[in-house]
Every structure is written in structure tokens, then in C-alpha cells.
Amino acid sequence: MRLFSNANFSFLAVRRRAYAISAALIVVGLGSIVLHGGVNAGVEFTGGTLVHVRVTEETSVAALRDLVNAAGVSGEQIQPLRSSEGESTQEYLFRVPPVDDEAGLEGVERLIRSALEQGLGANSFELLRVEAIGPRVGDELRTKAVFALLLSFLLTLIYLAFRFEWRFGFAAVIATIHDIALTFGFISLLNVEISLATVAAILTIVGYSLNDTIVVFDRVRENLKKKRKETYEETLDRSINETLPRTILTSATTLIALVALFVLGGPVIRPFALVLILGISVGTYSSIFVASPALLEIHRWQRRRHAGPAHATG
Amino acid sequence: MFSTVRWRVIWITLLVLLCGWALVPKEDADGNRIPPLQLGLDLQGGMHLAVEVDDSQAPPDADLEDAVERTLTTIRNRIDQFGVREPNIQRAGDRIIVELAGVQDPERAKEIVNRTAFMEFKVVTDGTSFLNALERIDRAIVNAVGADQLRPTALETQVDLGEVLGGRDTAPQAVPADTTLPDSAAVDPPPGAPAAAPDPPAAQDSAAAGRDSAAGAPGQQDGELRPLSALLRPGRIEGEFLVATQDRPTVESWLALPEVTAVIPNDITLHWGVEDVPAGGSTFVPLYVLDAEPLITGEELQDAGPANRDPTFNQPIVPFETTRRGARLFERGTARHVGDNMAIVLDNRVQSYAVIRGILSRNAQIELAPGASFQEAQDLALVLRAGALPMPIRIVEERTVGASLGEDSIRQGRMAFLIGIVAVVLLMIGYYRFAGVLAVGALVVYVILLLGGLAGLQATLTLPGIAGLILSVGMAVDANVLIFERIREELDAGKTPRTAVDAGFANALSAIVDANLTTLITGIILFQFGTGPVRGFAVTLCIGILASFFAALYVTRTFFMIYLNRRASSESVSI
Numbered sequence: 001m002r003l004f005s006n007a008n009f010s011f012l013a014v015r016r017r018a019y020a021i022s023a024a025l026i027v028v029g030l031g032s033i034v035l036h037g038g039v040n041a042g043v044e045f046t047g048g049t050l051v052h053v054r055v056t057e058e059t060s061v062a063a064l065r066d067l068v069n070a071a072g073v074s075g076e077q078i079q080p081l082r083s084s085e086g087e088s089t090q091e092y093l094f095r096v097p098p099v100d101d102e103a104g105l106e107g108v109e110r111l112i113r114s115a116l117e118q119g120l121g122a123n124s125f126e127l128l129r130v131e132a133i134g135p136r137v138g139d140e141l142r143t144k145a146v147f148a149l150l151l152s153f154l155l156t157l158i159y160l161a162f163r164f165e166w167r168f169g170f171a172a173v174i175a176t177i178h179d180i181a182l183t184f185g186f187i188s189l190l191n192v193e194i195s196l197a198t199v200a201a202i203l204t205i206v207g208y209s210l211n212d213t214i215v216v217f218d219r220v221r222e223n224l225k226k227k228r229k230e231t232y233e234e235t236l237d238r239s240i241n242e243t244l245p246r247t248i249l250t251s252a253t254t255l256i257a258l259v260a261l262f263v264l265g266g267p268v269i270r271p272f273a274l275v276l277i278l279g280i281s282v283g284t285y286s287s288i289f290v291a292s293p294a295l296l297e298i299h300r301w302q303r304r305r306h307a308g309p310a311h312a313t314g
Numbered sequence: 315m316f317s318t319v320r321w322r323v324i325w326i327t328l329l330v331l332l333c334g335w336a337l338v339p340k341e342d343a344d345g346n347r348i349p350p351l352q353l354g355l356d357l358q359g360g361m362h363l364a365v366e367v368d369d370s371q372a373p374p375d376a377d378l379e380d381a382v383e384r385t386l387t388t389i390r391n392r393i394d395q396f397g398v399r400e401p402n403i404q405r406a407g408d409r410i411i412v413e414l415a416g417v418q419d420p421e422r423a424k425e426i427v428n429r430t431a432f433m434e435f436k437v438v439t440d441g442t443s444f445l446n447a448l449e450r451i452d453r454a455i456v457n458a459v460g461a462d463q464l465r466p467t468a469l470e471t472q473v474d475l476g477e478v479l480g481g482r483d484t485a486p487q488a489v490p491a492d493t494t495l496p497d498s499a500a501v502d503p504p505p506g507a508p509a510a511a512p513d514p515p516a517a518q519d520s521a522a523a524g525r526d527s528a529a530g531a532p533g534q535q536d537g538e539l540r541p542l543s544a545l546l547r548p549g550r551i552e553g554e555f556l557v558a559t560q561d562r563p564t565v566e567s568w569l570a571l572p573e574v575t576a577v578i579p580n581d582i583t584l585h586w587g588v589e590d591v592p593a594g595g596s597t598f599v600p601l602y603v604l605d606a607e608p609l610i611t612g613e614e615l616q617d618a619g620p621a622n623r624d625p626t627f628n629q630p631i632v633p634f635e636t637t638r639r640g641a642r643l644f645e646r647g648t649a650r651h652v653g654d655n656m657a658i659v660l661d662n663r664v665q666s667y668a669v670i671r672g673i674l675s676r677n678a679q680i681e682l683a684p685g686a687s688f689q690e691a692q693d694l695a696l697v698l699r700a701g702a703l704p705m706p707i708r709i710v711e712e713r714t715v716g717a718s719l720g721e722d723s724i725r726q727g728r729m730a731f732l733i734g735i736v737a738v739v740l741l742m743i744g745y746y747r748f749a750g751v752l753a754v755g756a757l758v759v760y761v762i763l764l765l766g767g768l769a770g771l772q773a774t775l776t777l778p779g780i781a782g783l784i785l786s787v788g789m790a791v792d793a794n795v796l797i798f799e800r801i802r803e804e805l806d807a808g809k810t811p812r813t814a815v816d817a818g819f820a821n822a823l824s825a826i827v828d829a830n831l832t833t834l835i836t837g838i839i840l841f842q843f844g845t846g847p848v849r850g851f852a853v854t855l856c857i858g859i860l861a862s863f864f865a866a867l868y869v870t871r872t873f874f875m876i877y878l879n880r881r882a883s884s885e886s887v888s889i
Contacts, residue, residue, distance in 0.1 A: 110421075127420075127714070130713070131714075147843065148843040159835060207836035211830075246792075246796055249791075253738045253741055257735075276781070
């Protein structure tokens with residue numbers, strides 16, 4: 001079986017439309033981030049307490065809210081968790097912002113526990129997971145995450161500059177920034193919480209997207225060496241088309257595995273799988289419609305500079 | 315050519331066997347099964363705590379480094395008492411990380427870690443007032459628990475006791491870290507050295523003789539149940555009793571009954587000791603009867619140690635210093651108790667005791683019994699210093715995962731993993747036919763190498779790690795896809811199968827190397843900066859990339875060689 005084996009699409013001809021689509025998606029995403037008042041950072045980054053509870057008898061968010069409010073908890077968010085079929089799982093996530101006073105960190109968990117004990121009975125609920133992060137630890141984790149992202153960027157750029165010409169590296173970084181921007185936009189639109197696991201997912205997307213882009217660029221590098229009589233744009237199109245079967249097949253196998261994880265993975269892992277699915281789709285798109293066009297634009301910009309009279313060196 | 319293939323097959327087989335062996339469950343010395351893959355706290359359930367020393371109220375010249383080290387000791391002590399399997403307690407900068415797997419009661423675990431160390435110096439009583447109250451205590455236990463509940467235990471224990479009491483030679487042989495406590499002004503050699511021999515104290519015997527039942531005597535006399543008395547036996551000094559280790563929870567629960575606390579005299583308190591006392595083939599835990607009123611508390615303890623040796627007699631000694639107020643209290647308290655034992659109580663447990671050799675004041679020292687090791691002295695110094703810990707501690711990070719959530723995650727992850735693999739297998743075979751089958755063979759090798767590599771490196775499998783596994787299966791075929799597409803192109807260009815395969819592998823190499831190395835960079839950074847679960851993900855990702863390099867470039871290649879060699883005509887290749 002063969003798909004797209006002799007494909008001859010003019011990807012670069014539609015690049016302006018791709019720019020528009022990307023720009024629109026980024027604007028929508030950034031707009032969503034602004035409207036939400038920033039990304040939905042989890043307790044790991046903001047500090048605070050997350051309590052994941054499973055109840056044995058039907059209850060409601062409102063009832064739970066009344067219980068914990070009566071116990072003195074304030075500023076809480078209560079989120080019911082649903083299975084992949086959308087059914088209620090009787091599981092709820094409580095998120096409480098950081099409390100300043102000394103007893104804060106453990107106090108909140110204890111308050112929620114005792115409120116549920118009194119309201120529901122000691123044996124009718126189970127604390128599945130508790131995360132309580134002091135504000136300072138949250139700050140540290142946030143700094144670390146940002147630092148990890150930037151460092152991985154820098155090292156990849158150095159590697160690409162070493163293995164390719166600098167403009168390839170530059171184009172790859174543009175594509176990666178595009179992917180990160182879009183992924184953050186999706187994360188905000190879907191209101192996925194940014195946790196350490198989400199950051200890991202974003203870094204994986206960065207790796208994967210670069211992977212895709214590099215495969216195309218590797219072919220571009222090879223085709224440029226062959227010195228066919230064709231324009232830069234034609235060489236790029238040819239390279240994308242030649243690697244198209246691989247691009248699609250690899251994305252397909254990866255996405256299948258991730259969809260299995262998303263559907264079967266349970267409520268804790270689902271946001272992680274969702275971010276990966278979106279990011280890998282975006283990464284595949286960008287390696288075709290963003291990275292190569294960026295390379296073309298850089299190439300043309302260089303040519304213009306060299307053709308210009310101001311650059312007649314003497 | 316043939317020999318090359320043969321060697322390749324041998325190498326691959328060896329590696330697969332090695333990794334397969336790493337995945338076979340082993341047993342430890344006690345015959346417990348060790349799972350091949352270590353599960354992270356998020357999968358097996360457990361608790362992760364980060365604890366900080368709060369130096370906000372400490373004097374400006376306080377030594378934070380020392381405080382963290384002392385806190386680490388205190389927390390280790392406490393967790394050991396808590397009885398968690400394989401606790402992981404370590405320093406990370408100025409923080410202390412406590413990881414407890416499978417904790418049943420996280421609330422209590424936190425309480426134990428978080429409590430400020432509480433130290434008291436208390437006089438060990440002669441035990442008389444406790445023995446006098448013992449009959450009432452026994453009756454209170456019978457009334458509270460019910461005679462029917464008690465009878466079987468009492469009888470069983472009676473047999474045990476009979477054996478233990480059978481001969482004096484089964485009495486505790488281990489001499490306790492017998493400590494003496496001279497006034498700093500008078501460091502005399504011990505004249506009639508403090509009770510080092512484990513003779514039952516006379517006072518106790520006489521007390522016992524006067525009553526129809528006492529500690530150490532069989533538990534049932536005149537048909538009356540004496541549950542507590544039956545489980546107590548005389549200790550090595552006055553005011554110390556020994557309880558068989560397995561009876562300790564029972565005795566502890568009895569002593570906590572409100573009916574029982576009501577009849578225990580107000581001027582004494584009961585404290586367990588930290589050490590195990592072996593005797594007659596079983597072990598015992600000491601229970602001490604102490605004056606309720608402490609001589610001084612840790613608040614009055616200014617500093618202790620370091621341990622050194624007595625210049626004249628070369629015995630290990632631990633000097634300590636009290637505050638001015640502590641010195642006054644100490645002088646007044648010890649004046650009435652010269653010759654008595656003083657217990658050092660940390661977090662309600664007796665760490666050690668020593669004879670009060672004279673009136674103690676601001677500078678005192680504890681002299682360890684002859685034969686005590688220097689290590690013991692250092693440990694005691696650390697205990698004293700932990701008691702003098704000037705700074706409270708605070709939990710700054712807590713992650714607790716219930717065991718059931720972990721089980722769900724493993725089950726769901728396993729299912730997703732299997733379905734993901736089956737889908738990828740079907741897709742590869744459907745698309746590449748026989749070459750797809752070869753790729754699937756290489757994928758099988760890949761999975762064995764990956765899991766075996768994780769087990770061999772003793773990496774911890776976390777929930778994001780499982781996600782990484784599933785993701786890497788999807789990505790593992792990427793290298794194969796790159797190679798196969800190349801081979802197809804070369805075949806289209808009119809090359810013979812053998813040359814096409816060779817060219818396909820050669821030309822795909824640069825893309826595979828560049829693409830995987832960038833992902834490897836990301837993985838290494840994640841490992842460096844991540845904690846716990848994220849680190850597990852990074853390890854899976856990195857091992858996955860290395861395994862997929864090997865699987866695609868070496869294993870698939872070998873399979874292709876065998877495939878091409880076996881075919882009579884090499885005019886076509888199924889790809």
C-alpha cells in the first residue's frame with residue numbers, strides 16, 4: 001500500500017494562506033489566555049492545595065462547596081471529573097489558592113477532610129490524591145520549568161547550527177515557537193491545567209516538532225546538493241512531497257498511541273494526552289506549512305540583501 | 315556475509331536475553347517478590363513531603379546548615395518509629411525530602427514529621443507507685459476490654475513468660491548503653507559503677523512479694539485476670555519493665571484507655587524506650603516509669619556535643635550545656651536525686667538513661683558505659699542536639715496519592731499501551747506488508763530493550779513515564795518508516811532490492827540521527843530539571859530513543875539481511 005508516494009503538492013504556493021490560519025489561531029489562543037487572565041497554572045506553579053476526592057454516594061458541586069465553605073475554606077474551585085464517555089465518575093478535584101498563615105499548607109487539607117467527614121460520613125469518601133505546594137516552592141518550580149524550556153531551545157539551536165546552516169536552525173526555531181504558541185492557545189481554550197506533566201508534554205512537543213522539521217530539512221539539504229535546475233521554492237516543495245508519506249505515517253502511529261492513552265488513560269493522565277495530541281498535530285502541520293516557508297522567506301531575504309547595490313562590497 | 319548475519323543475530327539474542335532477564339521478577343532475601351519495574355509514588359500510592367527549617371525566628375547567627383542536619387536526624391528517627399517500609403529521606407539543598415511508599419495514614423505521617431522535637435530529662439522512679447497501682451490498672455483493663463476478650467491472650471502469654479522466666483541465664487545479656495552522668499566538676503571514675511548488670515531491682519522484688527501478683531509474675535492468680543501484669547517483666551534498672559515486642563501494640567492500646575489513664579497515679583508517666591532488648595530468643599521493648607515532672611526540657615538545653623573521650627579513662631563522653639534558667643532547675647531537681655537514673659526523653663520516647671552522679675548544673679556531661687562505642691556517643695550527641703533544635707520545621711510541599719488511584723492508573727495505562735501497540739502493528743503490516751512484519755519484529759525487540767533497560771537501570775516508572783512509553787512506541791516506528799520510504803524510493807529509481815535496501819539504510823541515517831538527538835537533548839534537560847514523575851517520563855524518553863536507534867538501525871537491518879539471503883531470487887522485495 002502506498003499513500004502520497006508520488007505526491008506533487010505546491011505547499012509553498014499556499015503559504016500565505018497558512019500564515020493567515022496560523023496567525024488567526026495564535027490570535028484566538030492568545031485572546032483566550034488574556035480573557036482567562038493568564039494560563040490556568042496548577043497548584044504546582046501557583047502554590048496552593050489540590051485534593052482529589054472520590055465519593056461513594058451521589059452529590060453535587062454545590063453541596064460540596066457548601067460543606068467546605070462552612071468549614072472555612074475559601075476561594076476554592078471544585079471540578080467534577082468525567083470519564084471519556086462523559087459519565088460522572090463521582091470524583092471531584094478541589095483546588096484552593098495558597099493561604100498565607102502558618103498552618104495554611106496542611107490546614108486546608110485538614111479542613112476539607114473534616115468537612116467531608118462531617119457532611120458525608122467518614123467512610124463515604126476517599127482522598128485519592130493531595131498536592132499541597134507552598135508558594136515559594138511554586139515559584140521555584142515555575143522558574144525551573146521556564147528555564148528548562150529555554151535551555152532546551154538554546155541547545156537544540158546550537159545543535160542545528162552545528163549540523164545545518166544557520167538559516168535552517170532559525171527556521172526550525174520559528175516553527176517551534178509557532179507550535180508552543182498554538183499549544184498554549186489550545187491549552188487555554190480547553191482550560192487544561194498547566195502542571196509539571198503539562199510542561200513535560202510541551203517539551204516533548206518541541207522535540208517531536210523539531211524531529212519532523214529536521215526530517216524535511218535533511219531532505220532539503222540533500223536535494224540542494226544535487227543541484228537540479230529548479231528554484232529554491234521547487235526544491236522545498238519537492239523535499240516536503242518526498243517526505244510526505246513518512247510525515248503522515250509517523251504522525252498517524254504516534255497519534256493512534258496517544259488517542260488510546262487519551263481514551264483509556266483515566267482522568268489524571270487525560271489532560272497530558274490531550275496536550276500531546278494537539279501539540280503533535282500542530283507540530284506536523286508546522287513542519288510542512290511553517291518551517292519550510294520560513295526557510296524560503298529567509299532565503300529570499302538573504303538574496304535581496306546580496307542583490308542590493310548597497311551590498312556591493314569593495 | 316553469512317557470518318556477519320550470524321554475529322548480528324547472536325548479539326541481538328544476547329541483548330534480548332539480558333533485558334528479558336532483567337524483567338523476570340526476583341526475590342529478595344526474605345522471599346518477597348520484587349517487581350522488575352520500580353513504581354513511582356504516583357503509581358503505588360504514597361507520600362512525598364518537602365520539609366524546611368523555619369529560621370525566621372532564629373537568632374541571626376544560627377547555623378542553618380547544622381539545623382538542617384539535626385532536623386534530618388530527628389525526622390529519620392521518627393520515621394523509623396513509624397514503621398514504613400523503605401522510607402526514602404534525604405537532603406535536597408536546605409530542604410529535606412521524605413518519601414514514604416504505601417502510607418496508610420498520611421495524616422499521622424505528616425504529624426510525626428512536622429512536630430517540633432520535644433525533649434525532656436526526667437527522673438526514672440523506683441517504680442513503686444506504679445506497682446502499687448498495677449492491680450487497679452489491671453482491673454480497669456478487664457472492665458474496659460472485657461474478660462472474654464482478654465483470656466486467650468493472657469493464657470498464651472503466660473506460657474511465653476514461663477519460658478522466659480525459667481532461668482536467670484535467659485535474662486537480657488546485652489548490657490544497655492549504660493550511661494553515667496557526673497557533675498562536670500567531679501568526673502570521678504565510677505566507684506560502685508552504676509547498675510550495669512541486669513539484676514532485677516530489689517525494690518521491685520519486695521514490692522512484688524508483698525502483693526499477690528506483680529510484674530513478672532504469672533498473669534493469673536486466684537482466677538483473677540491480670541492482663542497487664544502478665545505482660546510485664548522486670549527490667550535492667552528500677553522503674554524499667556520489659557514487654558515482648560509483639561505485645562507492645564496491645565499494651566499501648568490498653569494504656570491509652572481513658573479508664574486506665576484515670577487510675578495511673580498523677581505523679582508518674584509511662585514512656586517506651588527506643589531500643590530493642592533481646593532476651594531468651596525474643597526481643598523486648600522497655601517501658602519506663604518516670605517522674606511526671608521533667609527536670610528540664612529541651613528548651614533549657616542550649617547545646618550538646620560533640621562527643622569526645624574522657625582524657626583519663628578514654629570512655630566516650632557527651633558534654634552538654636543548659637541555659638541559666640535550666641541550670642537553676644537542674645541544680646534544684648538533681649539535688650534530691652543523686653544516685654537515681656535520669657532518662658533522656660525525645661518525642662516521648664526514652665532514648666537513653668544515665669545515673670545522676672552529683673548535682674548537675676550548667677555544664678554537665680554524660681559518660682557512656684565502658685565498652686560503648688564512639689558511634690553510640692555521637693548518636694547520643696545528635697539526639698541531644700536534636701532536642702535542642704532551636705527552629706521549628708514546616709512542610710512546604712506535599713503530594714499524596716492513594717493506592718487505589720495508582721492501581722487505576724496502572725490498569726488504564728497497561729490497556730492503552732496494549733491497544734496502542736496493536737494499532738501500530740496493524741498499521742505497519744497493512745502499509746508495508748512483509749517489511750512491516752520485520753518492523754514489528756524490531757518493535758518487539760525495542761519494547762523488550764526499553765522495559766529491560768528501565769528495569770536494569772532501576773528507573774522508577776511513573777504515570778507520565780507510562781505516557782512516555784506509549785508515546786515512544788508511536789515514535790519508535792518513525793526510524794523504520796524513514797528507512798522503508800527510502801528503500802521504496804531507491805526501488806522506484808530502478809535499483810535492485812539488495813542495493814535499494816543498503817542505500818535506504820545509508821540515506822536515512824542522517825535524518826534519524828539528527829531527529830533523535832534533538833529529542834534526546836530535550837529528554838536530558840527534562841531529567842535534569844524535573845522531579846519525581848517528570849523525571850520518570852524523561853528516563854523513559856531517553857532510554858526509548860536509544861533503544862529505537864538500536865532496533866531500527868541494527869535489528870531491522872539484520873532482519874532484512876536474513877530476508878534477502880533466504881530468497882532464491884532477489885528480484886523483488888515486499889515493502
